[in-house]
Amino acid sequence: MRTTGWIVLTITALLGTLLSALDYSPLVLIVSPAEYFGDMYTAPPQGGATHVFFPGESVKLRIAISNWSSSPQTLLTTPGGPPDNLGFRVSRDGNAVNLGLAVDNMVRQTGPSGNFDVQWDRRMDLGPRDTLTVRADVLDKISTPGLYVIEVVHQMTDAEARLLRPQASRFQLEVRERSAETLCEIARRSALRAFLSGDYQEARNMTDQMLAANPQSFLAHVIRGDIAAAERSLLEADRSYELAIAMLEQGRDTLFLRSAGKFHLDDSLQALRSKRQRLSGR
Amino acid sequence: MRLTQILASIVLTGTLSLAGTVAAHAEPYCPGYQRVYTIAPPPLVGVDVTADQDLTLRPADEQMYPCDTFSVEGSATNAHMTQDAIFTLNLRSHSDNLISQSITGPATTNALTIPAQSTVTFRVPAAGVILGSPYLNIDVVKVIRAQAKLAYAGVSYGLKVTITSRPGYNRGGSTLSAALPISVSPTTVYGTMPAYGRHQWFKVSLQPKGTVSLSGTLTNIHPTTDANYGTVFYNSAGQQLGASSSLWVPENGQASFQNHNYTNNSGQSLDVYIQARNVFWGFIEPFVITIQTTGLPTPILTLYLDADSNFNLSNPQSDHPNYVPGARLSDGVSVNLPQPLQLIAAYVDGAGKIIPAPSGVTSVTFSLNNTSAFTGIAMNSEAGTETDFALLATSVTFGADNTARVGLNCLDYGGFTTATVMDSSTTTPPMRIPKDDDLNQLPDAGWATPAGHVDSAGLAPDADNETDPAGNVHPGDGLVVFEEYRGFFLGGQHFRTDLASKDLFVNSQLAQGIGYTSSLLISVWNIMSTELDAADRRINFNYMNGQNSILGHYDQKGLVIVDALWNELGQFGLTGWQPPIATPSSNVFVQIYTQVIKYYSPDHNEMPPTQQDDPFDLAKIDQTIAHEIGHAVNLPHLDVPDNNIPCPPPSASWTVMLTRYNPLTTDINNCAWNNIPNVYRDAERVEFRLR
Numbered sequence: 001m002r003t004t005g006w007i008v009l010t011i012t013a014l015l016g017t018l019l020s021a022l023d024y025s026p027l028v029l030i031v032s033p034a035e036y037f038g039d040m041y042t043a044p045p046q047g048g049a050t051h052v053f054f055p056g057e058s059v060k061l062r063i064a065i066s067n068w069s070s071s072p073q074t075l076l077t078t079p080g081g082p083p084d085n086l087g088f089r090v091s092r093d094g095n096a097v098n099l100g101l102a103v104d105n106m107v108r109q110t111g112p113s114g115n116f117d118v119q120w121d122r123r124m125d126l127g128p129r130d131t132l133t134v135r136a137d138v139l140d141k142i143s144t145p146g147l148y149v150i151e152v153v154h155q156m157t158d159a160e161a162r163l164l165r166p167q168a169s170r171f172q173l174e175v176r177e178r179s180a181e182t183l184c185e186i187a188r189r190s191a192l193r194a195f196l197s198g199d200y201q202e203a204r205n206m207t208d209q210m211l212a213a214n215p216q217s218f219l220a221h222v223i224r225g226d227i228a229a230a231e232r233s234l235l236e237a238d239r240s241y242e243l244a245i246a247m248l249e250q251g252r253d254t255l256f257l258r259s260a261g262k263f264h265l266d267d268s269l270q271a272l273r274s275k276r277q278r279l280s281g282r
Numbered sequence: 283m284r285l286t287q288i289l290a291s292i293v294l295t296g297t298l299s300l301a302g303t304v305a306a307h308a309e310p311y312c313p314g315y316q317r318v319y320t321i322a323p324p325p326l327v328g329v330d331v332t333a334d335q336d337l338t339l340r341p342a343d344e345q346m347y348p349c350d351t352f353s354v355e356g357s358a359t360n361a362h363m364t365q366d367a368i369f370t371l372n373l374r375s376h377s378d379n380l381i382s383q384s385i386t387g388p389a390t391t392n393a394l395t396i397p398a399q400s401t402v403t404f405r406v407p408a409a410g411v412i413l414g415s416p417y418l419n420i421d422v423v424k425v426i427r428a429q430a431k432l433a434y435a436g437v438s439y440g441l442k443v444t445i446t447s448r449p450g451y452n453r454g455g456s457t458l459s460a461a462l463p464i465s466v467s468p469t470t471v472y473g474t475m476p477a478y479g480r481h482q483w484f485k486v487s488l489q490p491k492g493t494v495s496l497s498g499t500l501t502n503i504h505p506t507t508d509a510n511y512g513t514v515f516y517n518s519a520g521q522q523l524g525a526s527s528s529l530w531v532p533e534n535g536q537a538s539f540q541n542h543n544y545t546n547n548s549g550q551s552l553d554v555y556i557q558a559r560n561v562f563w564g565f566i567e568p569f570v571i572t573i574q575t576t577g578l579p580t581p582i583l584t585l586y587l588d589a590d591s592n593f594n595l596s597n598p599q600s601d602h603p604n605y606v607p608g609a610r611l612s613d614g615v616s617v618n619l620p621q622p623l624q625l626i627a628a629y630v631d632g633a634g635k636i637i638p639a640p641s642g643v644t645s646v647t648f649s650l651n652n653t654s655a656f657t658g659i660a661m662n663s664e665a666g667t668e669t670d671f672a673l674l675a676t677s678v679t680f681g682a683d684n685t686a687r688v689g690l691n692c693l694d695y696g697g698f699t700t701a702t703v704m705d706s707s708t709t710t711p712p713m714r715i716p717k718d719d720d721l722n723q724l725p726d727a728g729w730a731t732p733a734g735h736v737d738s739a740g741l742a743p744d745a746d747n748e749t750d751p752a753g754n755v756h757p758g759d760g761l762v763v764f765e766e767y768r769g770f771f772l773g774g775q776h777f778r779t780d781l782a783s784k785d786l787f788v789n790s791q792l793a794q795g796i797g798y799t800s801s802l803l804i805s806v807w808n809i810m811s812t813e814l815d816a817a818d819r820r821i822n823f824n825y826m827n828g829q830n831s832i833l834g835h836y837d838q839k840g841l842v843i844v845d846a847l848w849n850e851l852g853q854f855g856l857t858g859w860q861p862p863i864a865t866p867s868s869n870v871f872v873q874i875y876t877q878v879i880k881y882y883s884p885d886h887n888e889m890p891p892t893q894q895d896d897p898f899d900l901a902k903i904d905q906t907i908a909h910e911i912g913h914a915v916n917l918p919h920l921d922v923p924d925n926n927i928p929c930p931p932p933s934a935s936w937t938v939m940l941t942r943y944n945p946l947t948t949d950i951n952n953c954a955w956n957n958i959p960n961v962y963r964d965a966e967r968v969e970f971r972l973r
Contacts, residue, residue, distance in 0.1 A: 024774045030791055036847040044858060044871045048817045050791065050844045066793040110793075115895035129900070131793040165773065168791035168811045192850060196890045222850045230889040264858060270921075271851040274942050278852075 024165035025158035026069035027126065031150065031171040034060035034135055037192045040219055041185035041255055042176065047147045049174035054186050055145060059138040061101075061171060063152055065164060066111075067126040074159040075124040075132070081105045082120055082134045087153040092146040099150070100139035108133045123159075145177040183213035184255060191223050200227045214255045218247035222272065229279060241276040248272065315447040319344050325361075325438040326369075326430035335426040335441070342456040342481070347474045348567050349448045351411035352423045357403045358430075358439035360396035368431040369394040369439070371406050373423045381421055384408040396437065411446075451568070454482025458520055458555050461485035465631040466638065467575040474567045475511070475560035477504075484556040486575050487632050488546035494554055497540035498571035502531040502564040509564025513542035516555040523554065531564055551632070581629035581637055583646070585703045585710040587690075588624040595683055598628060598636055603717045604727045607670070608659075608695035608776065614730025616769070616776035619659050620672075620691035627678070627686045627703040627710075638684050639705075645679040646686050646703050651712070653699040656768070658824035660695045661761075662813050663771040665824070670697025671715065695776060696768025698723075723833075729767050731780040733805070738767070741781070744834025746973070748784045751803040753964070756916070756971030759784035759804075760838030760867060765822050772809050779805065784972055786866065787821045787840035788911065789814055792874060796843070797904030798938050799911045801961040802970070814840045836973060839866045841914050843907060846873035848891075852946075854879050855906045857913040865971055869914045874906050885950045897950070901958045908938040912962065915970040920963070929953035937963040 033051055035058070045052045053059055063086060067073045077085050083103040090099040109118045111130035118124070124132065142148065151170040157163055176182060191206030204227055210220035225240030247253055248269050257265065321335055337345050346352050352373070360367040370393045372383035383392045386405045396402050414422040430437040447453075452473040455461040461483035462471075473482055486494050494515075502509040509531040515523040526542035546552045556573070560566050586593065587602040590611040601611055610617050627646045628636045653671050658664040674689035681687070690701070700712045716725035724738040746758035761779070769778035770787075779785045784804040789811050790796050796808050815823040819842055825835040846856070858870040879902045881887050886894035919941040927935060927943055936959050944954045962970075 028793075030793060032791055032845045033847065036845070038846045038849045038856065038873060038875070039871075040849065048815070048819070050842060050871075051846070064793045066795075068795055110895050111900070129794075133793075166810055166812065167808075168789065170811060172811075172816075192848065196848065198890045219850060226850060226889075260858075264856065267853065267856065268851055270942065271853045275852045278946050 023162055025073070025160070025162035026067060026165070027073050027075055027158050028066050028068050028165040028167040029152060029154075030064045030066065030168045031152055032062050032064065032168070033171070034062045034137075035193070037189050039185070039259070041188055041214070041217075041259065042182055043259055045172075045174045047174060049147055049172045051171075051173045053142065053173050053175050054178055054182060054189075055143045055175060056141050057186070057189065059142060059150075059173065061136045061138070061150070063103075063134045063136055064131050065126070065133075065156075066131040067128055068165075070128050072125055072127050075126060075164075076157050076159060076161075077120065077122055077124065078155050079122070082107060085120075085154055085156060086134065086136065088136075089151045089153055091149045091151075092144065097148075099142070099148075101136050101150070102139050104135040104137075106135070142175050145175045148173050148175060180213075181255070184210050184217055187213055188217075188219055188223070191220075195223060195227060195230075200231060203227055214253070216247060216252040216254065218244040218253045218256065221247065222275075225275075225279075234279060237279055238276065241272065241279065245269065245272050245276065315451075315453060317343055317443075317445045317447075319443055321426075321441040321443065323428065323439065323441070325436040326428060326433050327436040328430075328433055330429075330431050331433055332427060332429045335428075336424070337426065337443075338424050343460075344443070344445070346414055346423045346445050347447070347452060347476065348414050348422055348565075349451065349474070350414045350422075351446045352414065352444070353405065353407065353411045354426060354441050354443050355403070355405040356439055356441040357401050358394065358396055358437050359401040360398060360433070360435070360437055362398050362433075362435040364398050365432060365434065366398060367396045367433045367437050369396055369402070369404075369433075369437055370429045371404060372427050373406055373412060374425040374427060375420060375422055376424050381423060382407045382412055393431075411444075452482065454484050454558065456481070456483070458483055458516060458518075458557075461555050463487075463633060463635065464573050464575070465633060465635050468572050470570060470572045472568055472570055474565075475509070475558070475569060476565055477507075477509070477563040478561060481557050481559040484558070484573060486554050486556070486573070488552050488554055488575065490546055490549050490551065492576050493543055493545040494556065494573065494575045495540075496526075496542040496556065496558075496571055496573055497538075498569060499536060499538045500529070500531045500566050500569050501536050502533060503567045504563065504565040505534050507563040507565075508532055509560050509566045510562035511537070511539070511558070511560055511566065511569075514557040514559065515544040516557065518553050518555065528561070530562075531566060533564060581631060581640055583703065583705055583708055583710055584628055584630050585701060585713050586626040586628070587701070587713065587715060588626055588687075591624070593624070593626055593685075595636055595685070598626075598630065598634065600713070602713055602715050605716050606725045606727055606729050607692045607697045607716060609730065614735070616695065616778075619695070620693050623690040623692055625673070625688050625690050625701055625703070628684055636684050639680050643680070643705050645677055646705050647677050648673055648688050648701065648703050649676065650699045650701055654694065654697045655828045656694050656696055656824060657826045659693065660769050660771055660776055661765050661822040661824050662815075662820075663776075663824070666693075667826075667828075668693065669699075670694035671699040694768075695778075696764065723764055724767055729769075729778045731778050733780040733783060736767070736778075736780050743767075743832075746834065746836070748781060750783050751967045753968045754784075754970065755968055756973075758973045759786070760836050760865070760973035761785060761822060762832065762834040762836070764832055765825070765835070770807075770809075770821065771813055772807050773813075774810065786911075786915065786972060787814070787838075788843060789819075789840055790843045790907065792843060792845050792876070792903065792907065794900060794903045794907060796911070797907030798960045799908045801908070801938075802911075802915075803962075803967055804972075809840060811842070814842070837867055838973065839869065841866055841869055841872055841911060843872045843874060843910070845876050847875060848877040849875050852878060852882070854882075854902070854944075855910040857910045859914065863971070864914055864916045865973055866914060867973065872910045872914055874903065874910060876903055879903055879906060882944060882946045884952055884955055885948045887946055887948055898955045898958065901960075902944060902955075905938045905958050905960060908960075908962070909941075912939050912966065912970070915972060917962070917966050917970055927954075930957035931959065934963070935959075937961065937966060939963075939966060 113127040113130045187209035191203045194202035207220040210217045221240045221244040225237040228237035358369045373381045384407045386408045463485045512528040513526040524544045531537040586600040589601040589605045653669040655669045672691045678686040678688045723743040728738045743764035744762045746762045766779040786806045819839040821840045825832045856873045860868040881891040883896040883898045920939045
């Protein structure tokens with residue numbers, strides 16, 4: 001898709017006059033993580049990867065099929081449900097590897113036409129900007145570091161028999177070796193995973209591990225503040241946020257500062273102050 | 283009928299014989315010279331009305347000659363409100379000699395009944411054609427006679443006449459301006475010269491001291507009257523240059539002549555028009571005249587590029603001035619590679635007409651020089667390092683059409699080469715493909731983009747100085763002119779980009795695409811992840827031509843927008859770059875935290891977050907994508923002091939770069955969530971930079 005000024009030129013609109021190599025559908029295929037927490041305490045992904053994981057960390061994916069045209073489109077699937085329609089090709093550092101993935105049968109449609117669960121069918125209509133999403137989880141724990149590519153393979157087309165546009169049909173992740181430097185990030189992710197699942201005790205334990213790995217971790221105190229806020233202990237939450245802000249202002253969290261540029265630091269400080277203000281406004 | 287059949291047999295034999303003769307003299311075979319014209323006579327009005335069309339009064343080229351074929355068709359309309367009319371049409375050699383009255387339509391006994399207020403179509407003869415006899419005027423149509431009965435209110439009618447000559451005969455023009463060019467010596471021509479009838483005109487181009495000489499055999503088929511033949515030479519202004527002595531051809535007899543000559547003593551090249559004519563009552567049928575010349579221009583070995591498979595032998599033109607590698611010639615739209623082309627070699631005369639190869643020349647040798655070998659096929663596709671043009675053969679034999687043709691494959695959208703062809707003694711001037719007379723490495727034809735045509739004249743291939751949008755202070759988009767011309771694969775299709783607008787390449791890995799970034803007033807291309815360098819996101823990674831880099835090349839990168847879902851700081855997005863300046867090439871990551879957005883947006887923001895889809899999610903994600911892309915191209919936040927942003931924001935603050943604006947709330951009527959900015963401010967468009 002190309003945009004010039006206010007005029008949106010979709011490549012699909014030009015297809016009628018083109019003879020070039022690949023005539024893709026305006027239905028696009030995108031693979032992205034279903035669970036991720038950014039890269040606060042570790043370097044950004046390397047080698048073209050878009051996300052960093054650590055050995056043993058679960059990898060959960062979302063496979064989205066989205067209509068990027070301005071007119072309704074029809075998805076034509078092959079017989080069976082999502083597990084029958086979606087296959088995967090996995091490589092590590094360019095070499096094929098076996099990795100089990102489980103595809104969910106549940107399909108969610110979101111977008112201007114509404115947000116609801118839908119039944120997978122041989123023909124599925126999608127309005128402009130509507131998206132179908134299917135979950136696929138990596139069953140095996142990935143233990144070997146390296147650059148992984150998980151590519152979705154399929155035979156789905158639109159009503160004009162055009163293949164789905166592989167906008168991001170390859171999920172590229174870096175599985176980074178565990179080290180003393182990564183312990184805090186690994187604990188942070190565990191803390192957030194537990195927090196989002198409502199297991200506040202486990203989340204609190206993980207913040208202890210964050211501080212054990214990085215005693216100056218301001219993010220450990222942010223998460224503790226979030227836990228306290230979720231438990232309605234607003235005073236404790238405010239104290240945690242205040243402490244985190246002070247640590248950040250004083251530049252004590254050197255692990256964070258190593259991976260954060262000045263803009264990232266300012267942005268984080270601003271975000272944290274806003275968070276504290278919102279708490280006091282509650 | 284029997285006579286017609288016999289005549290047809292004679293003509294057929296003559297045709298076969300003629301075809302062989304024509305080929306021997308390398309004159310293009312004439313598949314029956316056809317003349318079509320229409321006649322619109324006045325209506326026939328009355329009880330019984332007749333009208334003749336006298337074809338002998340028409341221009342010479344519209345008259346029928348012996349051995350021509352003839353047919354006429356048309357329609358007739360009866361204007362009467364209630365009564366039928368009767369219409370007949372017949373063909374005559376002169377007013378009294380009927381040739382044909384058979385007629386198609388609702389006819390009985392060759393008369394058409396035209397119902398009141400109706401139109402009928404007709405054709406004479408009803409089937410086939412009238413074949414003119416070679417014997418005088420028998421079966422040669424001179425008159426078309428129309429008759430109408432009971433045409434009280436009038437019968438209006440129109441005629442379309444079709445006359446076809448014998449193949450190869452009577453090709454001489456009927457006027458000086460229509461003279462048939464003769465470019466091969468010797469050439470033999472054939473035809474008919476009725477009494478004081480149609481002259482035949484031919485034209486030769488003579489070098490100084492060149493001579494044209496005519497000789498021939500003439501047959502007079504008139505039983506009682508002689509014919510008188512003469513050759514007259516004219517210049518292009520119609521002034522007579524010379525004339526031969528006239529020649530009497532006896533009745534029912536033959537005569538030969540030779541040395542009807544003219545020599546060009548003008549000291550310069552001269553077009554000489556030759557009139558062959560009969561100026562008495564005899565009937566020359568046929569004439570066989572051979573035209574020989576000396577001093578014709580030397581045949582020139584010429585090279586043509588055919589890029590659209592429609593090379594015209596009778597008007598040969600090379601496509602290379604308009605050719606752009608990998609582009610359809612008609613409109614510049616990119617086509618698949620390899621793109622099949624053809625190099626065509628032919629000898630041409632001074633008039634640019636293709637002529638046979640000189641005696642002893644049966645083949646030529648094609649070659650390519652200075653052929654590029656860019657890596658890949660476009661700036662971001664494939665990785666091969668082979669040469670960008672490839673000949674399918676080198677030594678090629680001339681074919682029956684007097685050309686030698688070889689396939690040429692184009693393998694790169696920015697490739698170039700120089701082609702030549704040589705015979706045993708000469709080599710053509712080098713043909714640069716694509717044509718680049720101003721040596722700026724860009725096709726003189728320019729190139730097509732979705733935004734329009736780019737004119738390459740005066741462009742420097744290494745320039746990068748787009749200044750859009752108005753007022754922007756950071757010119758250039760990180761792509762030099764040659765790279766924009768060579769183009770990119772974007773969404774699986776090849777495109778070239780224009781120079782009026784900066785180009786930003788984004789691979790959005792979110793279902794929302796590039797969100798509100800469309801308001802950046804530059805060209806934003808949402809490309810596929812496989813279209814960027816897998817390791818470092820460069821968009822122009824194919825910048826080497828053999829051992830040389832594209833002049834002025836700069837490693838430009840695309841932006842990859844990913845979903846990072848959740849963070850504990852409450853940030854909606856995060857962009858990182860290598861200091862000191864945020865540009866696509868210094869960008870490290872662009873992350874959108876969609877779960878944070880969904881948590882903050884009303885009306886669901888339970889903790890832990892439920893990830894319910896809320897009504898403002900999509901708009902906020904669209905704004906956040908534009909916001910983070912803004913950071914990646916050097917735009918700062920619009921940060922209102924003390925977080926005191928009125929809602930809705932005034933126009934000065936109505937920008938996707940607004941920060942600390944959308945609160946965590948369950949209030950579905952919250953003003954900020956109902957007024958999410960979707961554009962950049964003018965001041966921001968001034969500041970963004972791509973290199």
